[in-house]
Amino acid sequence: MITHELIERIEGEAVLDFQTDKSGRVQEAAIRFLHFRGIEAILEGRNALDSLVIAPRVCGICGHSHLIAAVRMLESLYENAGYPVTLTPKAHALREITLSCELIQNHIKWLYLVMLHESGKLLGEEPPVALKALYVTSQVNQLCALFSGQWPHSSYALPGGVTCDPTHIEVMQALKILSEVERFIEDEVLGCGTELFESHMKNDTLGTLKGDFGTLLRNFERLELLDSGKSHGRFLVLGNERIAMAFDVRSNAQPDLVSEDASQTFENGGKTYAKNALYNGEFYEGGPLARALVQERAGISDLYRIHGDSAVTRLCARVEEMVLLCAQVRQLLTSLDLSQRSFIPPASIETISGSGIGIVEAPRGSLIHKARIEKGRIMEYSIITPTQWNLGNGPSDNPGTAQKAMIGVESIAKASLIFRTFDVCSVCTTH
Amino acid sequence: MSDKVEAVKKLFTSKSSRVETNKGDTYYQELFAKCEARLNEMRSNTPANKLDFTELLEENGIDRREFMKWASATTAMLMLPPMFTPLVADAAVMMNRAPVIWLELQDCAGNSEALLRADGPKIDEIVLDIISLEFHETLQAASGFQAEKQLEEAMEHFKGKYLLFVEGSIPMGMDGQYGTIGAAGETFHDHLVRCAENAAAVVAVGACATFGGIPAAAPNPTGAVGVMDVVKNKPLINIPACPANPANMVGVILHYVLTGQVPELDSLLRPKFAFGYRIHDNCERRAHFDAGEYVEEWGDVGAQNNFCLYKMGCKGPMTFNNCSIVRYNEAVNWPIGVGRGCIGCSEPDFWDKYAYERPMADAKIKAPTGGVEKTVDEFGLGMLTAAGIGIAIHAAASTVAGKRENSGENHE
Ligand code: SF4
Ligand code: SF4
Numbered sequence: 001m002i003t004h005e006l007i008e009r010i011e012g013e014a015v016l017d018f019q020t021d022k023s024g025r026v027q028e029a030a031i032r033f034l035h036f037r038g039i040e041a042i043l044e045g046r047n048a049l050d051s052l053v054i055a056p057r058v059c060g061i062c063g064h065s066h067l068i069a070a071v072r073m074l075e076s077l078y079e080n081a082g083y084p085v086t087l088t089p090k091a092h093a094l095r096e097i098t099l100s101c102e103l104i105q106n107h108i109k110w111l112y113l114v115m116l117h118e119s120g121k122l123l124g125e126e127p128p129v130a131l132k133a134l135y136v137t138s139q140v141n142q143l144c145a146l147f148s149g150q151w152p153h154s155s156y157a158l159p160g161g162v163t164c165d166p167t168h169i170e171v172m173q174a175l176k177i178l179s180e181v182e183r184f185i186e187d188e189v190l191g192c193g194t195e196l197f198e199s200h201m202k203n204d205t206l207g208t209l210k211g212d213f214g215t216l217l218r219n220f221e222r223l224e225l226l227d228s229g230k231s232h233g234r235f236l237v238l239g240n241e242r243i244a245m246a247f248d249v250r251s252n253a254q255p256d257l258v259s260e261d262a263s264q265t266f267e268n269g270g271k272t273y274a275k276n277a278l279y280n281g282e283f284y285e286g287g288p289l290a291r292a293l294v295q296e297r298a299g300i301s302d303l304y305r306i307h308g309d310s311a312v313t314r315l316c317a318r319v320e321e322m323v324l325l326c327a328q329v330r331q332l333l334t335s336l337d338l339s340q341r342s343f344i345p346p347a348s349i350e351t352i353s354g355s356g357i358g359i360v361e362a363p364r365g366s367l368i369h370k371a372r373i374e375k376g377r378i379m380e381y382s383i384i385t386p387t388q389w390n391l392g393n394g395p396s397d398n399p400g401t402a403q404k405a406m407i408g409v410e411s412i413a414k415a416s417l418i419f420r421t422f423d424v425c426s427v428c429t430t431h
Numbered sequence: 432m433s434d435k436v437e438a439v440k441k442l443f444t445s446k447s448s449r450v451e452t453n454k455g456d457t458y459y460q461e462l463f464a465k466c467e468a469r470l471n472e473m474r475s476n477t478p479a480n481k482l483d484f485t486e487l488l489e490e491n492g493i494d495r496r497e498f499m500k501w502a503s504a505t506t507a508m509l510m511l512p513p514m515f516t517p518l519v520a521d522a523a524v525m526m527n528r529a530p531v532i533w534l535e536l537q538d539c540a541g542n543s544e545a546l547l548r549a550d551g552p553k554i555d556e557i558v559l560d561i562i563s564l565e566f567h568e569t570l571q572a573a574s575g576f577q578a579e580k581q582l583e584e585a586m587e588h589f590k591g592k593y594l595l596f597v598e599g600s601i602p603m604g605m606d607g608q609y610g611t612i613g614a615a616g617e618t619f620h621d622h623l624v625r626c627a628e629n630a631a632a633v634v635a636v637g638a639c640a641t642f643g644g645i646p647a648a649a650p651n652p653t654g655a656v657g658v659m660d661v662v663k664n665k666p667l668i669n670i671p672a673c674p675a676n677p678a679n680m681v682g683v684i685l686h687y688v689l690t691g692q693v694p695e696l697d698s699l700l701r702p703k704f705a706f707g708y709r710i711h712d713n714c715e716r717r718a719h720f721d722a723g724e725y726v727e728e729w730g731d732v733g734a735q736n737n738f739c740l741y742k743m744g745c746k747g748p749m750t751f752n753n754c755s756i757v758r759y760n761e762a763v764n765w766p767i768g769v770g771r772g773c774i775g776c777s778e779p780d781f782w783d784k785y786a787y788e789r790p791m792a793d794a795k796i797k798a799p800t801g802g803v804e805k806t807v808d809e810f811g812l813g814m815l816t817a818a819g820i821g822i823a824i825h826a827a828a829s830t831v832a833g834k835r836e837n838s839g840e841n842h843e
Contacts, residue, residue, distance in 0.1 A: 004614050006578070013535075013612065034616070036602075036609045037537055038652025042645065053774055054782065057645045060541025060674060131487075142763045149769035150759035152541045152674055156769045158729055164769035165735050173763075273609075343730025427540045 005412055007419065014391070014426045016419065018412050026415045029406040031393045032272040039431040043381040048074060048349050048373045051381065053155045055369065058383065059428035060152045064102040064144070065362035066383075066428070068095055069369040071157040074349075077356025077373055078159055083347045090340035091161035093332045094147050097174075098154070099360070100325045100332075101144035104181065105137040106363035107288075107322045110423045111189065115315070116212060118417055119219035136184045143177040143329075146170045161343035166336075174333055182326050189213050194323050201299030201316060204306055213319050220311055229311040229405040229418040235290035236279050236389065238368065239361030243294040244279060250294065253279070255357060258368065260384060264393045273430040276392035276400060277384045285309065285401045286365020286389040287423065289317035297324070314421045349376040362386050364423050387429040390422045459512055462690070466518050469691045470525065478527040485524065508757070509682055509694070510704045522689040529688045530593040532585055534626055536619040537610045537646050537655055538599025542637040545674040579613055586629055594687060595630035596680070597623060597658050600639040600646045604654030623661055632666040632693055633658060634683055641671040641701075642779040649783055659700065666693045669700040671752075673776035678757045679705040699779060701751065710747035710773045713755040716740065726770070734770050745772035752777040 005016045013035070019028035039058050043051055055070040056063035078085045112133035120126070141151040147164050148154035156163050190197045191211025200206050206217055220226045234246040242253040257280045264270035276283070284290075289309060292300035300320055303313045358369045365386030372380040392400030399407065402422045409415040488498060502520035503513060511519070535543065585593065599619075602609035607618030617625075627633050635658035638644035646655035659667055670679050683702060686694045694702040711717065719725070720739035727733055727742060741748070747755070750773050758765040767773060775781055 006614060015614070034611045035537060036653060037646040037655070038609075039645065041650060041652045042648045045649075050782075054645060054648075057539055057541070057673065060539040060544045063539070063541065131491075138761060142760045145760035145764045147769065149764050149766040149771055152544050154769075155766065155774070156771050161730060162769075163729060163734065163771045165737075341730060343734065345728055345730055427538070 003412055005416055007416060007424065014424060016406075016412075016416065018406075018415065020412065024411050026406050026409045026412065028396050028399075029403050029415060029419075030271070031274075031391050031400070031403060033274040033426045033430045034272070035426065035430045036273040037431060040381045040383060043371075043378050046378050048077075048352070048371070048376050048378055049158070051369075051371070051378065052158060055383075056153050056155060058431045059385075059425070061425055061427055062102060062106065062362045062364070062367070062386075063152045064099060064148065064154055065360045065367050066369070067155060067157055068099050069358040069360040069362075069367050069383075071095075071159060071358065072360065073356040073358030073369040073371055074159040075356070076358060077354055077371070078346055078352060080356060081352045081354040083352065085159050085346045086344050087161055088340040088342070088344065090337055091342055093336055094162050094164065094166070094342070095157055097329050097332050098144045098148045098156075100329050101140050102151070103363045104322050104325050104329075105140035105144075106423075107318050108133055108137050108140070108189070110318065110363075111213065111216065114420055114423070115216050116219070118420055119216060119223065122413055122417060123219060123222060132184075132188060136181060136188075139177050140181055143174050143181075146174050158343065159349075160346045161341070163343065165342050166338065168338065171333055171336060171338070175330070178326065178330055178333065182330075185322060185326065187211070189319065189322075194327075197320075197323065198299050201320070202302050204303065206312070206316065213315075216315065217312065220315070223414060223417070224410075225414060225418065226312040227307060227310045228409055228414070229314065229421055230308050231285055231401045231405040232283060233309050234279075234282065234284045234401075235293050235309075236284035236286050236366060237290050237294045237361065238286075238359045238366035239291075241294060244284065245290075245294055246282075246284075255359065255368070258384065260382075260388070261392075270393075272393055274391070274393065274426075275388060276394065277388035278392070279389075283392050283394060283398075283400045283404075284389060286386050287318075287363070288321040289314050290365065291361060292317045292320060311418060311421050318423065349373075352376055364425055365389050383428075383431055385425075385428040385431065387425045391424060391429065459514070462511075463514065463518070465691075466515070466522075466689050469689065470518060470521050473522075473525050473528045473688065476528045478525075482527055484526070505682070505685065508678070508704060508753075509686055510707070515689075518689060519685065522685055525688055526684065529684055530585065530589040531596055531684065532582070532589075532593050532626060532630070533596040534598065534623065536597065536599035536612075536623065536640070537602050537653065538637070538639055539645075540598075541674040542598045542640075542680075545677050582626075586626065590629045592631050593629075594684065595627055595633045596636055597633060597640045598636050600643050600655035600657060601661050602646070602653035602655050604652070609653040620661060623658065627662045627665055630665065632668060632687070633662050634668045634670060634680075635659065636670050636680060637675045638671050638673040638776050638781050641669040641699075642781065644673060645782055667700055668693055668696065668702060670705070671699075671701060671777040671779075671781075672754070673774075673781065675777075676705070676752075676754060676757055676759065679753070697751070701777070705753045705757075706751040706777065708751065708753065710750045710752055710755045710767070713753075714739075714747055714767060715755070716767060729770075737770070740767060740770065740772035743772055746775035746778075747773040750775040750778055 001020050003018045003020065005018060007014045007016055015032040015034065017030040017032065018026055021027055039054065043054055051070045052067060055066040058066050075085045112130040144151045147166055147170065148156045186193055189211050191209055191214055200209060207221065209217065236244050236253060238253055238255060244251050244253040259278050261276040261278055262268055264272055265275055266273060289300070293304060300313065300317050303316055307313050353374045355372045360367045366389065367386055368384040370382045371378055390401045394400045394403060402419055405418050406415040409418055499516065499520060502523065503516045506513060506516045506519045601619050601623060603620065607620045610619040611617060612619060612622050635641045639646055640658050642657045643655045646653060659669065668683055670683060679702065682704060683694060694704055697703055697706055716737060716739045720741060724738040725733060725742040726738045726740055729743065745767070747767065754765050778784065
């Protein structure tokens with residue numbers, strides 16, 4: 001039997017087409033995205049620096065990641081053209097801080113507004129009012145805005161650094177907000193200190209967690225989904241470390257092995273606007289789980305050894321990443337040297353021609369901006385978004401990452417929940 | 432061409448481009464009586480959701496004094512005299528009696544995100560939470576077919592009463608096939624027209640929904656247009672900007688609860704309480720502008736000293752919006768605060784007209800002579816490029832701007 005299911009929440013709309021057997025078990029699942037804006041075409045012909053303002057508008061959910069990808073693309077372009085751009089450690093740290101803020105608030109939002117909500121609904125329980133989560137995410141965005149001006153859609157980074165010049169006051173404010181966020185994560189999300197959380201992962205005793213994350217895991221347990229959702233077991237991180245991991249064998253990832261496959265799109269008689277992103281011709285999973293595994297982070301690696309890339313590991317990876325990022329932001333804030341310059345002007349963009357690539361680890365995985373520029377004008381612009389990796393739509397004999405994870409799940413409703421463990425997002429996918 | 436110039440001149444010199452903060456005692460007394468009656472009527476309506484504002488305030492540890500402080504600030508923001516404060520407070524409590532249906536079309540979800548993040552002090556957040564969002568694809572409990580059903584039911588149940596918020600532009604190219612919704616594949620265009628039919632008023636939120644936004648930038652690959660090009664014969668409010676400031680979204684709903692009317696609009700259908708002044712009028716760097724102190728290059732001494740960003744392409748002098756007052760993210764900051772300048776995102780033809788990296792001088796836009804004190808009436812003329820003129824004319828022709836400017840506040 002074929003059933004069409006609409007998936008729509010904070011991240012826009014996707015359509016899932018399920019093929020089920022008599023008992024309702026999922027045999028096949030196709031993923032379709034039905035929106036398109038043509039942002040790459042809009043960028044072409046414009047001043048290369050315009051990408052810093054237009055690119056964030058690809059997505060109101062991870063626009064900051066797009067900003068950083070665009071600025072890194074421009075800096076790599078300078079580099080390739082023989083005019084390397086120097087960033088002070090301060091400028092670099094500020095970008096890392098604001099980028100991390102986007103990830104942290106995204107993960108909190110995913111946990112409360114999507115996962116707790118949807119899993120509760122499936123159990124027939126009234127979804128909780130997520131006011132407290134909204135409050136804390138708005139705090140994180142404030143922290144980001146202290147340096148980036150606003151969130152969403154900030155544009156404070158430029159090749160050569162950042163335009164803000166924060167003082168100790170902003171840093172103090174940021175630290176104060178950060179403490180509140182850390183307290184929220186310990187008291188509300190985990191229900192325990194971060195060290196205890198680590199040991200729960202290590203000992204596989206997560207079920208005893210008291211906080212909201214514990215509730216989520218118990219919801220999954222009640223739905224008998226903790227060990228569902230296994231995919232290919234291939235992971236990719238293209239951001240700072242470039243590592244691919246297939247069947248537990250790690251190798252250095254090469255950006256030139258990345259390709260886009262348009263065979264499923266309307267253009268070619270398919271049913272979606274989204275292109276698949278492939279590494280070495282295959283589907284790889286990106287995002288928090290991939291990052292934790294390629295960095296060999298203890299708790300998640302332990303869970304992975306026991307449960308593989310199933311729902312429980314994937315859920316934990318996103319939560320563990322929020323904890324980790326808070327610690328990193330704290331470290332960056334406390335070691336900022338405000339006397340350094342925020343910006344060192346590079347050569348004028350009008351003198352620059354060549355190609356550049358900028359890669360960022362966005363909330364949902366690796367985001368790539370590539371462009372060819374002639375004398376400061378954009379000739380070609382190409383964006384590969386994280387969701388294109390995870391929600392790629394393959395044929396039945398070669399399913400994409402999320403597709404594979406849904407196969408064999410007992411019902412369509414449960415498969416849709418597994419789908420959401422990937423933190424789906426259609427907004428940027430069909431840029 | 433000269434016709435066009437005349438038309439633009441008319442558009443920008445019309446009465447509606449000026450903000451009148453004092454309309455005289457009689458006017459306000461009448462309005463006060465009207466609001467009181469309206470609120471009494473609202474009080475007898477059953478709330479659309481069960482959330483209790485007063486309880487939520489208590490739960491969040493907000494006392495009456497703090498709440499009244501918020502109410503008086505909000506009253507000022509809506510450009511009403513202080514005597515309206517108690518009414519604004521009452522209206523906030525009754526926000527769940529104004530049903531809102533929210534559509535997402537060709538968008539980046541930025542406005543929903545901004546709304547979710549609920550800038551402004553905690554009270555705004557609670558106000559937002561209590562707003563009766565009868566249908567918002569991304570925020571509601573239901574999804575999929577259940578959601579479609581819920582939309583039908585909400586439209587039926589609140590027929591003629593709901594505010595329809597629209598985020599995102601409408602792709603007209605390829606018969607609307609660049610954006611479809613639901614299992615039946617209804618195009619965004621048809622979906623919007625259908626949902627607008629029984630709305631009390633339509634509110635276009637964000638640069639995309641108002642004037643087409645980034646998707647409509649050249650070469651406009653999908654033929655994107657704004658809501659006002661599609662929805663006719665309905666009171667329409669534009670809240671542009673990218674993203675639109677949540678404070679202004681709340682302001683519009685609050686105003687509606689309070690008065691039952693659409694707020695006073697400018698000729699581009701933007702509420703004057705929010706779009707009555709230019710960024711530049713209230714900019715924190717304004718003193719440097721007046722003193723002729725400019726950032727000449729990113730990261731220079733001027734940048735380190737927060738000088739004016741005009742020469743770096745700041746579009747504050749020709750952009751109408753209240754971000755310099757309201758700011759973003761609980762008022763902690765705004766783009767000019769981090770030295771990046773205004774990009775004019777609340778003006779029509781954003782992005783093509785104002786492209787950020789084009790300082791005004793290169794854009795063949797006349798630099799303000801004799802100070803920038805001039806109103807947009809004079810200033811706007813010099814600044815419009817040919818493309819801008821096209822859009823402005825289009826806007827004037829395709830909306831009920833002319834009518835609205837005379838009739839002011841008497842729309843249901
Ligand atoms: S107005 Fe801006 S925030 Fe909104 S949908 Fe358009 S690009 Fe995104
Ligand atoms: S030009 Fe821009 S930075 Fe300068 S005073 Fe005006 S709005 Fe502020």
